Amino acid sequence: MEGGSDDRLVWQLVDSRKDRGYGLFSVRINRSRSPRTGKIHEFQVLDSPDWVAVIPVTPTDELVMVRQYRHGTASISLEPPGGLVKHGNTPEQSGREELEEETGYQAASFELLGCMDPMPALFTNRYYVFLARDAVPTGRLNPDETEDVETVLIPVARVKEMIRSGEISSSVMIAALHLFFDHREREPAE
Numbered sequence: 001m002e003g004g005s006d007d008r009l010v011w012q013l014v015d016s017r018k019d020r021g022y023g024l025f026s027v028r029i030n031r032s033r034s035p036r037t038g039k040i041h042e043f044q045v046l047d048s049p050d051w052v053a054v055i056p057v058t059p060t061d062e063l064v065m066v067r068q069y070r071h072g073t074a075s076i077s078l079e080p081p082g083g084l085v086k087h088g089n090t091p092e093q094s095g096r097e098e099l100e101e102e103t104g105y106q107a108a109s110f111e112l113l114g115c116m117d118p119m120p121a122l123f124t125n126r127y128y129v130f131l132a133r134d135a136v137p138t139g140r141l142n143p144d145e146t147e148d149v150e151t152v153l154i155p156v157a158r159v160k161e162m163i164r165s166g167e168i169s170s171s172v173m174i175a176a177l178h179l180f181f182d183h184r185e186r187e188p189a190e
Helices: 091-103 156-165 171-186
Strands: 012-021 026-033 040-047 051-056 062-070 075-079 082-084 109-116 127-133 149-155
Touching (some): 012 040, 051 062, 051 091, 091 109, 156 171
Antiparallel strands (some): 051 082, 062 075, 062 149, 109 127
């Protein structure tokens, strides 16, 4: 890495306390010392379970996507299936569950495409992205009580244009789709 050691950028944690919990996440207040000035500053940090997204591809080269209402933007969003990594589950186990619950599809093959920090300035969690090959319907759609979803099949060839046009607008899901397209471009031709 250019520019020297990262040690000169690391803030020393002085103390940390949980402020409030909200189920889906909790707010923690960290007091940390600046490596440059030595002054102590407060930062709000959001503790959240890890997240998972699944990029399910059918044998006919379509992505299995979900249309659902998102309360943060008060709008309908088109996204790959995903959710929280449930306590006690691995990211892959939760990804498999989310795929079937939200879409009614399963896939025998799951491959980790990557792991990211969704918003490292605020969140403590990790975001796992899996490729699910040869996704097929099982008929067992079972969304959570707080989810009203519609399963949509999108030809892979259309997805990049849908991102450019804003039809697909969730930033973390666009990052997941980027990992998918990057993987596909690097994969040897069959």
